[in-house]
Amino acid sequence: MGLAAAMLLPLAACGGGSTTTTTQATTAATEGDGSAAGTETSGDMTAANVDTSKFVTITMLVLGNKPSNGRMEAALAAENEIYKEKINAELQLQYIEWTDWQTNYQLTLASGDGSIDLVGTATDWLYAWQLVQKGAFLPLDDTMLQAYAPSTYEAVGEDWDLCTLDGSIWFIPEDQYTQWTNHGIYYRGDWAAEAGLEDVSNFEELGEYFQYIVDNKEGVIPWDVSGANNTGGLLGGYLGSNLEITTILGVDPAIFTYNNDDPYTVTSPYMEGDTLVEAAKLFKEWSDAGYWREDVLNYTGDSRDGMYAGTSGADQHHTQTYVTTTRPIMDEKQPGSDLQYFYWGEDNNNVTRDLKTHGAMAVAASSANPERALMLYDLLRNDETLYRLHNYGIEGEDYVVTDDGELDRPEGYDATTDALDTNFWYGRMDEYELTPVSNYDGAAELYEELDSKAHDYALTKFAFDATNVQTEIAALTEVYNQYIPSLAYGKFEDPEAAVAEFRAALTSAGYDTVLAEVQKQLDELKASEG
């Protein structure tokens, strides 16, 4: 037990150290170099007078499987020559592999062993605000960013506000990059035309399309989805396409929304109104009509494979996937299929733009070299040579630029084995991006259409603190996961009664408490924004 006690001490001792000065002092101490800390505390901070005499390695945490083809290392080696010369540092990538990535990402940040400097994050899919509350990131401020990441600091401008909480800036947003990850469903244009549909832009037409397949396409399941993997089915899409609402991010389960004209009032179509009942009834009809498998909730296959093979009439994912992947592949695998895309909110113009923090870069709380980490990030993000090296690799070997400035691959390139996979999704810049030649030709038109209909997500700054309602949130999540798949795939005999039961279960799980807490924090946010 003596050894056990010895462990208690270091664990307890690693408290504190969350303020910038402490960490920097520690940094300086460990480097045996007082001048850096001195410069900072004096407030006279510019990148130029940072002491870079000691060579450091900056480790960046990224999501994805570590590539094994040597291309990433080749690109990094080329980059590192430049980093070495400019800031006497080198970049190293630490991958969080896809196997159990949520757990691994959290564990790596929780361990705080100082092995990570830059952390790729996001306020939606990587729960950045929750990580801020858990103390995973180093708080940044204007002076620091201005000094060590001047180009980025200037470019981000007023978007810094989106990353600010309690007076500190917590991460750098990927705000100079446009992408569309709004969801929808892909359907075959050729079959829709046969069915006499000009296009599919609402659920009624989608139903007609599905019915046409049931009636006329032997051996094809209209949407051969896996309910085990896609637990929400079309439910969220139906609600968003029939109501002018937006889901509030960062509150689990994802049932809380705001009305687009009043972002600071929380509500939920899962609790209020008749739309959920309508949806549940519709999906029960669709289930009975065989638009998906009888055992959809236990099927684990992939509707995309089915669609490519011609056995599924649809597949559900977002715009980016349509443009880069499914449309080009369908043109090749099922020539003439003319794959089309019905995005949620197409009819009622309820499309939300991607968050500017759908990708973001933070500095780890335990980083030993936060200054150099910021300097390196600033170079990577703003120096075109470094940017291209990092994101596309070595020109001629990993990629080529066509005459009209598009991204192509050299002869014999195979994406499954030759990919670079540096996975830099935390500071891409439209300015330096190359459009792949393989992209769907109609992409620009689609983006334009989306842009004309879209509105910004209004609550990017909303960092919901769940501390007071943790138990209720767990209970709501359980109720949600118990009822939603069966509602979304029409597996309740009496959908109306099931919705009533679902709502009663939400209430007894503490729905009102959570709603009140969300409202309270929204009020505080509104007050702070003036």
Next chain:
Amino acid sequence: MRTKTKTVTLQLNVHKVTLGTKLLRNRTLILMCMPAIIFFIVFNYIPMPGAYIAFTDFNYNKGIFGSRFVGFKNFEFLFNSGKLWQLTRNTVLYNLAFIFLGNALQVIIALMLNSILSKTFRKVSQTLLFLPYFISAVLVGFMVYALFNYDYGFINGVLKNLGQDPISFYSKAGVWPVIIIVANLWQSTGYGSIVYFAALCGIDQSLIEAARIDGANGAQVIRYILLPSLKSTAIILILFSLGGIMKGNFGLFYNIVGTANANLQPMTDIIELYVYRTLINQFNFPYSTAAGLYQSIFGFIIVNIANAVVRKIDPEYALF
């Protein structure tokens, strides 16, 4: 009075001496245990106090012991769920079925293998029995689906050919305990029977010869020599399994019934699935550790009771 004190002192002295001598006399045995003792201290006992995380609101920067103490708050998600009884019951009943049916089948298989004299048959069949152990839970789930699904399932295909109506297995909760138990037995029997088979191989052959000379037939040899010799192995195996009676086989349940199908939950929901569903997006280390503590304490109590009972009947068979 005086004499009494004297005896006590005397006994104490005697005791002291014996402890010293005992340690000295057993020093080699103690040394032989040292690698294991150190191993378990380093990899198990030192991290163990970290379970304190279940009583904190864990902050990554402050560390486990620097985080705020919140008492039993992290246990509420389990105890206030209204499902704890159903989850506990399902987990325990499934494990009891796995343990007792499993061991019975393993013993039977081991005895049968033992009575088969053809070496080739024995070798081949033993290897074949072992194969399911290598099929991952994901593939087991895939195969179960291929057998039982409504639209294209093998069984429903046969039913349709016979002119019968297909059965919707995935909406009948009642059949799943059987399917899950069969899948578990199928996977573990070959592996588990090795232990018993090896124990049978260790039996003194002269005992059997002697019994044969005395006129015992095959059934009697099994009844009076082979079965009793498997007793201590069976007791160890069962006592060991009882410690984990509240720990479910997540991989098996997750891949066979999943988490989306609410119809099956009354009969198939176990603690691990519940924790998974509840924490899927929350990465809440304190909560999952709290659930683990609940399972551990339950198992600790059960195994102590079972061990005490065994000790009472015959101390030689007790686990500790």
Next chain:
Amino acid sequence: MKQHDSSMVAIKTISYIFIGLFAIFCLIPFLMMVSGSFSSEEVIITKGLWILPRQFSTEAYKLAFSSPKLLLGSYALTIILTVCGTSIGLFLISMTGYALQRRDFFLRNKISFFIYFTTLFSGGLAPTYLWMTKYLHLKDNYLAVFLPLLMSPWLIFLMKNFIKSIPFEITESGKIDGAGDFRIFVSLILPTLKPALATVGLFLALSYWNEWYNAMLYLSNKSYYPLQYFLYRIINMANYLKQSTAGAQVTVGNLPSNTLKMATAVLATGPIVFLYPFVQKYFISGMTIGAVKG
């Protein structure tokens, strides 16, 4: 001596039939897995599995072998881990098991409980991870995979139970000859333990062979991974590339995810399946234990 024994005949007949049927019941799904791995992805989606391959295809294996050097490296690494881990672990386990079953060892119950207790309680994922990475510095170190599997309470108790069936007279005869406890263990006990060593060694080898969880947690910047984790990554990679979550700008064809799962299972199972028949011969030779007496 061997007279007609009708009960024996009945037992044998039933045994042959039951074991035979059970073996077939175990073999068929395995065959389906193997032939599934040699089928085309389309046929698996549309027609499911069958005992023989349909639309023969080696697509899945091509993907698994896309970097043969890494696959072979993983095999080599796993074999090294398994061989070293099994031999060292087996020695330590049997040594502990021997000491713990000695009736004259007064600490045996206390130490047994000390070891058994670890199966009931643990620090849990996060504390263990912190300890392993922050204090033992085992992140990205193969020891993080090698060490934790070396001993398990379950195998120690199993070994202890096997050794118990060896007559105590062997130990006593050694003592009379003046041998120390360690000498007795090494030269008198170990040689009689073949079936036990074979069983425990097999289980230990399997736990090394099937290891992927610690590899997933602790190894991320290595060129070579333990086999099971390596194969796991290939499957995940295929899933990931198809989902293309964060908009990675690569275009990939449809990867054979179902057949790939089966191909990797075949690759992982292949070599270790052959270990078992090899181990089996020790079960037979162990039958002479009784003769060692005295």
